[in-house]
Structure formats: C-alpha cells, structure tokens
Amino acid sequence: MTDPASEPPRPPDARAPVPGRDAALDAHTYDRVLEPGSPKRLPLGDGTWHQVSRNYVWVRLIALGLTIAVVTVVFVVGTTLLANAWPWIIGGILLLAYAWAAAITPRQARAYAYQLRADDLVFRRGILWQRQVAVPYGRMQLVDITHGPLDRAFGIAQLKLVTAAASTGVTIPGLRQAAAEQLRDTLVEVAESRRTGL
Amino acid sequence: MPPPQVPGPGGMVPVPPGPGSFRSPLSDGEWHRMHPFTPLLRGGLVLVVIAGLIISNLRERIADLFISSTVPGAGVFEAPQSGDPIDFVLRHNLVLVALLIVAGGLIVLIGLFYLSWRFHTFRITGDDVEVRQGVLFRSQRRAPLDRVQGVNLTRPLVARLVGMAKLDVLGAGSDSNVKLEYLSTKTAEAVRADILRLASGRKLAEAVAAGRMPGVRPGRVAQATAVVTDAMTGMVLGAEYPVEPASVVEIPMLRLLLSHVLSQATVWLIVLVGLIAWGASQTTPILLVSVIPAVIGFGTYWVRTLAKKFRYSIAPTPDGVRITYGLFTTITEILPPGRVHAVEVSQPPLWRPAGWWAVRVNRLAGKASSSRESDQAADALPVGDRADAERVMRLLLPGLGDDAWALVFDRGVLRRPGSGPDAFTTTPGRAWILRPLSWRRNGFALTDDVLIMRRGLIWRSLVMVPLARLQSFGIEQGPVDRALGVAEIHAHTIAGRVSGRLGAIDRDAVVALFRAAAAGAVRAGAGDRSHRWADGLSDAE
Numbered sequence: 058m059t060d061p062a063s064e065p066p067r068p069p070d071a072r073a074p075v076p077g078r079d080a081a082l083d084a085h086t087y088d089r090v091l092e093p094g095s096p097k098r099l100p101l102g103d104g105t106w107h108q109v110s111r112n113y114v115w116v117r118l119i120a121l122g123l124t125i126a127v128v129t130v131v132f133v134v135g136t137t138l139l140a141n142a143w144p145w146i147i148g149g150i151l152l153l154a155y156a157w158a159a160a161i162t163p164r165q166a167r168a169y170a171y172q173l174r175a176d177d178l179v180f181r182r183g184i185l186w187q188r189q190v191a192v193p194y195g196r197m198q199l200v201d202i203t204h205g206p207l208d209r210a211f212g213i214a215q216l217k218l219v220t221a222a223a224s225t226g227v228t229i230p231g232l233r234q235a236a237a238e239q240l241r242d243t244l245v246e247v248a249e250s251r252r253t254g255l
Numbered sequence: 256m257p258p259p260q261v262p263g264p265g266g267m268v269p270v271p272p273g274p275g276s277f278r279s280p281l282s283d284g285e286w287h288r289m290h291p292f293t294p295l296l297r298g299g300l301v302l303v304v305i306a307g308l309i310i311s312n313l314r315e316r317i318a319d320l321f322i323s324s325t326v327p328g329a330g331v332f333e334a335p336q337s338g339d340p341i342d343f344v345l346r347h348n349l350v351l352v353a354l355l356i357v358a359g360g361l362i363v364l365i366g367l368f369y370l371s372w373r374f375h376t377f378r379i380t381g382d383d384v385e386v387r388q389g390v391l392f393r394s395q396r397r398a399p400l401d402r403v404q405g406v407n408l409t410r411p412l413v414a415r416l417v418g419m420a421k422l423d424v425l426g427a428g429s430d431s432n433v434k435l436e437y438l439s440t441k442t443a444e445a446v447r448a449d450i451l452r453l454a455s456g457r458k459l460a461e462a463v464a465a466g467r468m469p470g471v472r473p474g475r476v477a478q479a480t481a482v483v484t485d486a487m488t489g490m491v492l493g494a495e496y497p498v499e500p501a502s503v504v505e506i507p508m509l510r511l512l513l514s515h516v517l518s519q520a521t522v523w524l525i526v527l528v529g530l531i532a533w534g535a536s537q538t539t540p541i542l543l544v545s546v547i548p549a550v551i552g553f554g555t556y557w558v559r560t561l562a563k564k565f566r567y568s569i570a571p572t573p574d575g576v577r578i579t580y581g582l583f584t585t586i587t588e589i590l591p592p593g594r595v596h597a598v599e600v601s602q603p604p605l606w607r608p609a610g611w612w613a614v615r616v617n618r619l620a621g622k623a624s625s626s627r628e629s630d631q632a633a634d635a636l637p638v639g640d641r642a643d644a645e646r647v648m649r650l651l652l653p654g655l656g657d658d659a660w661a662l663v664f665d666r667g668v669l670r671r672p673g674s675g676p677d678a679f680t681t682t683p684g685r686a687w688i689l690r691p692l693s694w695r696r697n698g699f700a701l702t703d704d705v706l707i708m709r710r711g712l713i714w715r716s717l718v719m720v721p722l723a724r725l726q727s728f729g730i731e732q733g734p735v736d737r738a739l740g741v742a743e744i745h746a747h748t749i750a751g752r753v754s755g756r757l758g759a760i761d762r763d764a765v766v767a768l769f770r771a772a773a774a775g776a777v778r779a780g781a782g783d784r785s786h787r788w789a790d791g792l793s794d795a796e
Contacts (some may be wrong), residue, residue: 097740097762099732102770176777187737190729190747193772195780221619222726222747224755251781 067082070175070247081239082107091167091184099187104179112211113231114166120207121159132221164213171229173243176251180227190227195251200241204234206243216240272398281442282379282449286387293437294368296414315480316341356397377435384424384433384450390738398426398433404594405453405575408587410440415585422447425619449588451574501649502568504636504643510611514638515561517605524553564637569647578635593783594618595651596724597746598635600668601642601716601752612644613637616651617751641669652705652721659702667782668707668717672696679709680768682759686739689759699744700758701771705777706746708757718753720746723779728766744768 086108092098132148164184172179181189197218204214214237218227232240262612297300317624344353375388376395385397407423414420420443421436438446466666515521535542549641565582575591597617606612614636636647641664648663649655666678681698691713700707706725708718725746732742736758742765746755760768 095737095738097737099730099742099762100766176781177773179773185734188729189731189769190727191504191769191776192727193777193780195774195777196726220726220747221749223750224745224747225727225729227727235489 078239082236085110085233087167090170091164091182099189104172106172108231109166109169109231110213112213114163116207116211117162118159121155125152125155192218192225192227194247197248200244202237202241257749262411281446284380286376286378290437290439291372292419294371296437301729356663371737379449386433396433398424400454402426405591406450406590408443408447412583438674502570503646504569505566511564512613519603567632571650590618592653597753598648598651598719599716604713610640612639612642614647615752617748617753619749620753655704659705664706668715680764683761686741686759706772720748720755723783725776728776732767
C-alpha cells in the first residue's frame with residue numbers, strides 16, 4: 058500500500074485513492090444504496106458508499122430456506138406424533154416470520170453500506186429501522202473476519218469491528234473475501250497511525 | 256513488610272538498592288512475596304471452621320476440668336462416654352502418639368502455608384504488573400501498565416482487623432484483573448501509588464527524588480521484628496488505618512439513611528406490596544403470604560446496599576480521584592483521570608423536596624459488568640446536595656470549561672420551562688406523543704469537549720459523555736420516528752449503568768449532531784493524552 062501524497066507527519070488518509078483498492082471493494086456489489094421513501098429518512102449525505110456483494114442475498118436465502126425446511130419437518134413430525142393440530146399455531150407463526158425475513162432479504166442487502174472517511178468509518182443498514190454509526194479509526198480494538206461453510210461456497214465473509222463499547226455493534230456481512238481482506242488491511246493501517254487510549 | 260529478596264545461589268539474599276530505585280522498594284522490578292499472613296487469611300475460613308468444631312467438641316470437657324479443679328468436692332458429673340476420642344486416647348496410654356499426630360498435622364499445615372507463601376510472588380517492572388502463584392499448578396498473570404484502568408484497595412472485615420488489604424489491578428478487558436492479596440495496608444498503599452505512578456508515565460527517577468532513598472537494608476532479625484511490629488500496629492489501629500485524604504463531600508448519617516428509605520427500590524416495594532394487598536382484597540387473603548419472600552429478599556438487598564454506602568469519602572489525589580466506601584468490606588478505588596467514560600447525575604422523585612442528587616459513572620472495572628460489586632462501585636456519589644454533586648462531577652471530569660458546567664445544573668436539570676431560550680435542542684412539539692411529559696426537557700447539548708443529554712420530568716437525570724472517551728456514535732430511526740420526522744441518538748460508551756441513548760430528537764438536528772459528534776470524537780481522541788496523564792507533567796516541572 059502506497060500513499061500518493063507521502064508527507065511523513067500526515068497519517069494515511071483512508072479516503073485517498075489507492076490504485077486497485079476501490080476496485081477490490083466494489084467488485085460485484087450493488088451500485089445504489091436503497092433508502093426509505095419518506096423524505097424524513099436519515100439522509101445518505103455525501104462521500105462514496107461501498108456496498109456488499111450480490112452473493113450475500115443467495116447465502117441468506119439458502120440459510121433461511123434450510124431453517125424453514127427444518128422447522129417444517131419438526132412441526133410435521135410433531136403434529137403426527139401428537140395427533141393434534143395445535144403445534145401448527147406456533148409453527149405457522151415461525152414459518153411466517155422466516156418467510157417474511159426471506160422476502161425482505163434482497164432489499165435489506167442493498168441497504169448495507171459503509172464509507173471510509175478521513176478519520177472514521179461510517180456504517181449504515183436497514184430500511185424500516187435505519188441505523189448509522191461512525192467509528193473513529195483510533196477506537197478500533199480489533200477487526201474480525203469470519204466465514205462459515207456457506208459463506209465460503211459463495212466466496213463471501215463477514216467483517217466485525219470491535220471497540221471498547223459493546224453497543225458499537227458494527228458488523229458488515231457479505232463482503233467478498235478479497236474485499237474483506239482489503240478492508241481489514243486498510244483499517245489496521247489507518248488505525249495504527251491514530252491509536253488512542255480507551 | 257516482607258523484605259525484598261531474590262533467590263540467590265546461597266538461599267535468599269537482600270537486593271542491593273540500585274541507583275534508579277523507586278519510591279517503594281517493592282516496585283523495583285524484582286520478585287517480592289506477599290505478607291506472611293496471606294495463607295491464613297485466604298485459607299482463614301477453613302481454619303476457623305476446624306477450630307470451631309474442636310472447641311465445641313471439647314466444651315464440656317474443658318468446663319469439667321475447670322469445675323473439678325476449682326471446686327474440689329464437685330467431682331465428675333457423669334461417666335465419660337465411650338465414644339469420646341480423648342477418653343480413648345487416655346485409656347490406652349496413647350497420649351504421646353496423639354500429640355505426635357496433632358503436631359505432625361500442624362507441621363504439614365504450616366509447611367503447606369509456607370510453600371504457598373513462598374511461591375506466591377509479584378513484581379512490578381516498568382511495563383507491567385505480574386503475579387505468580389501455586390505450587391503444583393503454577394499460574395501467572397500479567398497486566399500491562401499502560402492499560403491499567405485503576406487500582407482498587409479492598410479491605411474485607413477480617414483482613415481489616417489485622418491491618419491487611421488486597422489490591423485489584425484493573426485491566427481493560429473483562430476478567431483481566433491482577434490481584435495482589437494480601438499486603439499490609441501500608442505496603443498496599445505504597446504499591447498502589449507506585450503502580451499508578453508508573454501507569455501515569457511519570458519518570459521513575461522523579462519518584463526517587465520526591466521520596467526517600469532506600470538506605471542500607473537492616474539485618475534479618477530486624478526485618479522479622481519490623482514485620483511483627485507492623486502486624487501488631489495494624490492489629491491495634493486496624494480499621495482506622497490508613498488516614499484517608501480529606502473528603503470533599505461529607506454525607507450526614509441522617510441524610511444517608513433517609514435517602515436510602517426514599518430510594519427507588521423502596522418505591523417499588525411499596526408498589527409491589529400495594530398491588531398484592533389489592534389483589535388479596537379482591538380475591539383471597541392467602542395471596543398476602545406471597546408478600547413475605549418479596550419482603551425478605553428486599554430486606555437483604557436493602558441492608559446490603561445501605562452497608563456499602565457507609566464510610567463514603569471522595570477526594571482528589573495526585574493519582575486520580577479516590578473513592579472509598581463500605582461498612583464491612585471497605586473498598587478504596589482510584590479512578591485515574593481520563594478513565595471516566597460517562598457521568599450521570601439523577602434525582603428520584605422522592606428526593607426532589609430535599610434537593611438531593613446521585614452521581615453515577617461508567618468506567619472500566621475489569622470484571623463482568625453484571626457483577627454486583629462493580630455495580631455498586633458505579634456510584635460516585637450515593638447522595639448529596641447540589642453543591643456536593645457539582646464538586647464530585649468537577650473532580651470526575653476535570654478540564655471542562657465553566658460554560659459546560661453552566662449547562663449541567665442551572666441551564667440543565669434545574670431549568671424551568673419558559674425561562675428564556677433553552678440551551679438544549681429538545682424534542683420538537685410535533686413529536687410530543689413520544690415523550691408526553693418530558694418533551695420540553697428531553698434534549699441534548701454539544702460543546703467542544705462533552706455531549707450532554709437531559710432526560711425526564713419526574714425522574715430527572717442528565718448524562719455527560721466526554722468526547723475524548725466516546726467509542727463510536729450512532730443514530731437510529733424507526734418507522735414511527737420517521738413519520739414524525741425525529742430520530743434517536745446513541746452515544747456508545749463502555750458498558751455500565753449510564754445509558755447514552757436519547758430518543759425523539761428532530762431529524763435535522765440529529766444529522767447535524769452526527770456530523771459534529773463524529774468529528775468532535777476524532778478531534779478529542781487525537782488530542783487526548785489523559786491515558787498517560789503525567790507524561791507531559793514531568794517535562795513541564
């Protein structure tokens with residue numbers, strides 16, 4: 058990683074265009090952040106937003122589909138064994154909830170976005186329940202990348218930022234693995250130069 | 256005080272005082288032992304139980320012996336039972352064997368105590384505090400000094416009577432404490448001062464110049480005498496030692512008791528009992544029985560929390576704010592500057608006529624935030640009038656301008672509606688339904704250093720979050736909020752009893768605050784040196 062404007066006293070700027078980096082972050086992602094329709098929403102503001110991989114929707118849908126299948130089997134077996142229809146009340150509610158989650162997944166995935174600013178990372182998610190968080194680079198305690206078997210099959214990973222506050226809760230799902238590693242390296246580099254106390 | 260020694264080729268040799276020694280000879284980077292009483296205090300309960308068993312078994316015999324020797328005619332009251340081990344020993348002439356067994360047991364016990372004492376060592380280097388213990392299962396714990404969040408000095412009742420104390424070095428993670436138990440109170444004070452001084456980044460040579468230079472070590476007999484003398488002094492002075500620095504707040508006993516009676520917990524108990532009584536009058540009187548466990552549970556909670564509020568004092572020291580509390584187990588906690596992540600001043604409704612306030616803080620405690628002990632310690636001021644609360648808050652958040660302090664009481668929690676323009680950005684009138692009572696009070700103000708949030712009309716409270724400690728900043732908006740054109744702000748601080756949430760604020764104000772707070776947090780964080788607060792100090796002097 059090279060900083061084009063290399064003045065030693067200045068900490069590296071995460072916004073500075075690094076050849077190949079933004080291409081790695083933005084490959085196979087959505088190109089527009091989905092927002093609520095109401096004009097009273099939390100606005101996007103300016104700056105470049107990076108989004109998550111299109112494969113994330115498939116991973117979520119497959120995971121939800123498997124859950125629905127398991128729940129259905131459990132309740133079908135339960136109903137037959139008990140010779141009673143009441144488990145279907147619970148089962149129906151559960152299945153409805155999962156079906157709803159699956160239905161909104163494609164929209165949700167397009168609302169995840171993050172922005173690398175000069176001194177902090179801004180993360181946003183949600184359409185009905187919007188949430189936007191700014192994490193100063195100097196506050197990051199560690200950057201965590203996880204990927205499950207399904208994630209690996211689709212080549213995506215989940216990146217989690219940990220600060221001393223548990224409520225920060227910034228987890229960016231569905232990054233392509235190259236993008237996740239690129240982002241981690243960038244974050245670690247900028248965090249190193251801005252290290253502060255707790 | 257255990258003398259500083261290192262294992263040498265010919266047994267233990269005293270450490271020669273080096274040129275760069277610290278103020279206390281215990282923090283010279285070598286391994287040191289705990290106080291010799293440590294195994295007694297740590298294994299104390301077992302010994303007390305055994306002694307109790309023996310004494311209760313021998314009670315009749317001792318009484319017998321005493322009576323028969325003083326009253327010659329009394330004789331033996333009853334024939335000795337056959338099952339008594341002492342009679343068995345006497346009858347079979349096994350006195351010598353029995354004595355040998357007892358002596359052997361004692362020697363083994365003392366040997367074990369000695370071993371555990373020998374293997375329980377600590378050292379304080381320039382970079383970290385380390386503790387090694389265990390004979391078979393060795394354990395070693397280390398806390399890096401620049402991550403030390405504070406040092407607590409705890410004196411449980413028994414230990415306090417013999418002048419002992421234990422130190423808890425608080426790290427940043429959960430369960431990252433390093434414990435030094437037990438040291439004589441005087442030593443513990445010195446060690447704590449050293450740890451805090453080292454953590455503050457002050458040069459060690461400066462400490463030597465300020466303190467006494469360690470001279471030639473006294474001989475071993477003199478050292479042993481010193482240990483015994485110290486122990487005796489500790490036993491005599493016990494509870495009174497050490498002398499606390501003058502507290503800036505005195506809580507009169509009456510106020511402490513009354514505030515506890517009028518606390519929120521009492522209100523909830525009355526509500527609960529009232530509900531049950533109403534239910535009983537409507538249905539069946541048997542329901543009244545369910546009051547009993549609630550009252551018992553509440554009673555123990557009530558007494559426990561009250562006991563922790565006694566002996567409260569708070570005072571500034573060069574190492575940070577010193578808070579002491581607890582009737583039975585006295586805990587002394589030092590909060591170094593820059594370790595306070597959020598401060599809340601609040602007033603339950605029943606305290607309002609008296610004008611009392613409580614101050615709470617969020618700070619890293621090095622243990623799970625659910626633990627009761629850490630919860631209690633979050634009370635920086637259990638009760639006090641406005642002047643007390645203001646003094647305590649100024650101690651906890653030094654370096655804030657007077658303009659910020661004006662926002663806390665006069666223009667903050669005490670502001671009456673309709674008295675001129677409000678310095679706080681409050682809930683807009685169109686969203687009054689979200690805060691039906693408090694919408695005129697519910698609001699925030701941002702200065703260069705601190706974010707202030709005011710809440711509540713009946714349960715008045717005000718939260719201060721220093722931007723230099725803000726971990727991250729979030730804004731949220733749900734469908735109801737969106738319809739009303741408002742949003743919620745959430746200042747993310749480390750976990751604690753002070754919440755950084757504030758809902759129902761105008762959307763544009765929230766977006767502007769998001770921009771300002773994020774920039775402010777970055778600026779304050781970059782310019783903040785309070786985690787090594789004395790670094791620049793020694794240069795300036």
